[in-house]
Amino acid sequence: MTPDSLTRAAGPAASSAGPAAGGWTPAPPLPLVVYVLAAGTFLMLTTEFVVAGLLPEIAGDLQVTVAQAGLLITVFAVGMIVGSPTMALLTRRMPGRTTLLLALAVFAAGHVVVAVASSFPLLLGARFVTAWATGAFWSVASVVATRAAGPGAPSRALGLVGAGAMLANVVGVPLGAFAGQLSGWRGPFWALAVLSLAAVPLVARHVPRAEEDRRPVSLRSELGALRSGPLWLVLAACATTTGGVLSAYSYVSPLLTDRAGIAAGWVPLVLVGFGVGSLVGTVVGGRLGDVHPHATTTAVAASTAVVLLAICLLSAHPVPTVLLVVLLGLIGLSANPVLSSLAVRFAGVAPTLGVAMSVAAYNLGTAVGSWSAGHALESGLGASGPAVVGTGIAVLTLVPALAIARLGRPSRS
Numbered sequence: 001m002t003p004d005s006l007t008r009a010a011g012p013a014a015s016s017a018g019p020a021a022g023g024w025t026p027a028p029p030l031p032l033v034v035y036v037l038a039a040g041t042f043l044m045l046t047t048e049f050v051v052a053g054l055l056p057e058i059a060g061d062l063q064v065t066v067a068q069a070g071l072l073i074t075v076f077a078v079g080m081i082v083g084s085p086t087m088a089l090l091t092r093r094m095p096g097r098t099t100l101l102l103a104l105a106v107f108a109a110g111h112v113v114v115a116v117a118s119s120f121p122l123l124l125g126a127r128f129v130t131a132w133a134t135g136a137f138w139s140v141a142s143v144v145a146t147r148a149a150g151p152g153a154p155s156r157a158l159g160l161v162g163a164g165a166m167l168a169n170v171v172g173v174p175l176g177a178f179a180g181q182l183s184g185w186r187g188p189f190w191a192l193a194v195l196s197l198a199a200v201p202l203v204a205r206h207v208p209r210a211e212e213d214r215r216p217v218s219l220r221s222e223l224g225a226l227r228s229g230p231l232w233l234v235l236a237a238c239a240t241t242t243g244g245v246l247s248a249y250s251y252v253s254p255l256l257t258d259r260a261g262i263a264a265g266w267v268p269l270v271l272v273g274f275g276v277g278s279l280v281g282t283v284v285g286g287r288l289g290d291v292h293p294h295a296t297t298t299a300v301a302a303s304t305a306v307v308l309l310a311i312c313l314l315s316a317h318p319v320p321t322v323l324l325v326v327l328l329g330l331i332g333l334s335a336n337p338v339l340s341s342l343a344v345r346f347a348g349v350a351p352t353l354g355v356a357m358s359v360a361a362y363n364l365g366t367a368v369g370s371w372s373a374g375h376a377l378e379s380g381l382g383a384s385g386p387a388v389v390g391t392g393i394a395v396l397t398l399v400p401a402l403a404i405a406r407l408g409r410p411s412r413s
Helices: 003-009 011-015 018-022 032-053 055-062 071-090 096-116 120-149 154-183 187-206 219-227 229-250 252-259 264-291 293-314 318-332 336-346 351-377 382-407
Strands: none
Touching (some): 096 120, 229 318, 264 293, 293 382, 336 351
């Protein structure tokens, strides 16, 4: 894809900025189907991290260590990395509406298995399969949402779908942990199974049947999208953006207690602040990305690096550290809907595969970033080590972000 074609592809987003010269023009409301898909994404992403609040109960019931129980999170991340692009290829001839319904059914079945199983290996297998369903749903939902929103608001639609994922961390995970304390660790999985089945008629009703009339793309054409250089730049930005933020966030608790001297009882409130910031930032980033996609990705990458560097330098002071963690939530992941929108655009005839690859890149960045941060935590850097790692990864995001912006500039001819 040439720079000129990138400029033409950006045309609808750029043209939407026109009325701004005469004042701010309110954006038209998004179709209801986008909100339905965001609710589905909320369910799907709640299950990814709800296990974190239930690890002691799961470990005690199944007679494994807490570290072994933590594999339920790891295997889900691996399933998302492998399953998202694989499912995009396997379901390429399947209508998007049908894929969404099938993913919800598999998601529900996987949670029933987790809720009734007494074998830890069986739980690991069910989590892995559930992750594949989650990757399929998220990828197809992103494409359906952008089509429903139209060419003028793809990033805003993806911002709302992504907000469902962020809301899972703010509301879904804490509620799941609380429910697990009241009803046992299996209760939240029963609830997720029931809610996902309840979402089936909503998706069936609101996702347009036009999604069933689209001609399937050949496997060769789908794989041909992977030859797009700009797509790989976007995927690199997806991995480093998430990796930089999640490196620091994964170990923010020891940073707050051991380094900043904050009482452990206040840590959940700080995490809620980060989650609320992420929710707001994702929605706002989607709106800005429809008008200035390249400027948004570059500015977010630079701002995230600055915030993480400030955390490294000021982590001994409690008030600035808390404010910076909330600011990291607000800024750090706000470019994700823009990057997902660019992945759809640069994947050409294979938009679902493009989104699936971006989902895999997000999870790969999370896995590598958190692994590196864990080693830094045990090094001489101590509790501030993860933030140092995050700063380095965030700086790397500027490389693909600036390259994408350069490709997107109009040529002089």
